[in-house]
Amino acid sequence: MKRPHVLASAAVSIDGFLDDDTPTRLVLSGPADLDRVDAERAGVDAILVGAGTVRADDPRLLVRSPRRRADRVARGLGPSPLRVVLSAGALDPRARVFAEGRELADTVVVAGTPDEVLGRLAEHGVVRLMVEGGAAVHRDFLAAGVVDELQLAVAPRLVGAGPRFTGAPGHAHLLETRRVGGDVLLRYRLGDADERWLAEACTLAERCPPSPSAFSVGCVVVAEDGTVLATGYSRRDHVLDHAEEAALRDVDPADPRLPGATMYTSLEPCGQRASRPVTCAQHILDAGIGRVVMAWREPPTFVGVPSGAARLADAGVTVVERPELTDLARRPNRHR
Numbered sequence: 001m002k003r004p005h006v007l008a009s010a011a012v013s014i015d016g017f018l019d020d021d022t023p024t025r026l027v028l029s030g031p032a033d034l035d036r037v038d039a040e041r042a043g044v045d046a047i048l049v050g051a052g053t054v055r056a057d058d059p060r061l062l063v064r065s066p067r068r069r070a071d072r073v074a075r076g077l078g079p080s081p082l083r084v085v086l087s088a089g090a091l092d093p094r095a096r097v098f099a100e101g102r103e104l105a106d107t108v109v110v111a112g113t114p115d116e117v118l119g120r121l122a123e124h125g126v127v128r129l130m131v132e133g134g135a136a137v138h139r140d141f142l143a144a145g146v147v148d149e150l151q152l153a154v155a156p157r158l159v160g161a162g163p164r165f166t167g168a169p170g171h172a173h174l175l176e177t178r179r180v181g182g183d184v185l186l187r188y189r190l191g192d193a194d195e196r197w198l199a200e201a202c203t204l205a206e207r208c209p210p211s212p213s214a215f216s217v218g219c220v221v222v223a224e225d226g227t228v229l230a231t232g233y234s235r236r237d238h239v240l241d242h243a244e245e246a247a248l249r250d251v252d253p254a255d256p257r258l259p260g261a262t263m264y265t266s267l268e269p270c271g272q273r274a275s276r277p278v279t280c281a282q283h284i285l286d287a288g289i290g291r292v293v294m295a296w297r298e299p300p301t302f303v304g305v306p307s308g309a310a311r312l313a314d315a316g317v318t319v320v321e322r323p324e325l326t327d328l329a330r331r332p333n334r335h336r
């Protein structure tokens, strides 16, 4: 079944709490992390919280930064993502998620299992969903195995009592640790290895400087032992850059891990191009990479010329397609 890519995001105390046990709202994140979360909100199609969070915190769930809202509008999106409240009960219509910011975003109330809710959101065009809590919603989404990326901001405080961040037993792959003001961001990916790296490549594509005519593509090169050898995205260093060549620029051609490495790319590598003499398929062959996993295959633009994937396969490279990630790969290419 089709479902959105799910980014679960939470701020926790050092001792793992999401809130304290008082009725007032506890804001765990510092200003730098709140701004980081604002940027993540700007990058999704919808933000979901449980009714418990609406009742306890009364959030607005809007993109705060006017610049980020303007950026979204320039990309053909609404100023702020759709707001989704998970509830089977009664909600106060005066809650800010309903009463405020209606000119910036719609709000819908949904009920059902995580799978059902995600299926319905996908039907309504939600490709990237951010789940912001609270405790019950995080637990249920993690237990349902539908979380693709998890971002935890650990705030420098101890809380002692209150709702905790809880999941279900399982493993996650640590992608990044970053200091954000006084907080620490931990970024994880879940799912099988191909799925998580390909989703990461699609996420990198969201960083591409916009172009009215060229594709926005993301690329990650991963060694057999899971080490990231390089990442790239379209127009990263130069307006003509393709994601794959930007990534391969950062790789030492003598690196012995290349034959065992996999390149994850949101779009099929080009087998023909007008902008530069060397195609990405050729760059991949020159680097000696043994395996390529891609999310989206475009119909060939140059009739009679073998596609990049065909060139790679002919040369003995293992080529894998994961069509369930095509929508995610297409998202930064909405104009196409």
Ligand SMILES: NC(=O)c1ccc[n+]([C@@H]2O[C@H](COP(=O)([O-])OP(=O)(O)OC[C@H]3O[C@@H](n4cnc5c(N)ncnc54)[C@H](OP(=O)(O)O)[C@@H]3O)[C@@H](O)[C@H]2O)c1
Pocket (backbone or CB within 6 Å): 009, 010, 011, 012, 017, 018, 019, 026, 028, 049, 050, 051, 052, 053, 054, 056, 057, 086, 087, 088, 089, 090, 110, 111, 112, 113, 114, 132, 133, 134, 135, 136, 137, 138, 140, 163
């Ligand atoms: N630190 C953070 O990042 C962060 C973020 C968000 C929230 N929080 C904290 O988390 C706490 C709230 O968490 P919580 O566990 O109490 O509530 P919650 O997870 O926000 O919401 C739980 C509610 O969601 C609704 N719901 C859940 N699954 C559903 C389903 N399958 N179908 C229909 N409705 C469903 C139910 O609402 P109904 O009763 O309406 O049916 C349920 O009571 C607050 O203390 C808040 O401060 C912290």
Ligand SMILES: [Zn+2]
Pocket (backbone or CB within 6 Å): 242, 243, 244, 269, 270, 273, 279, 280, 281
């Ligand atoms: Zn290319």
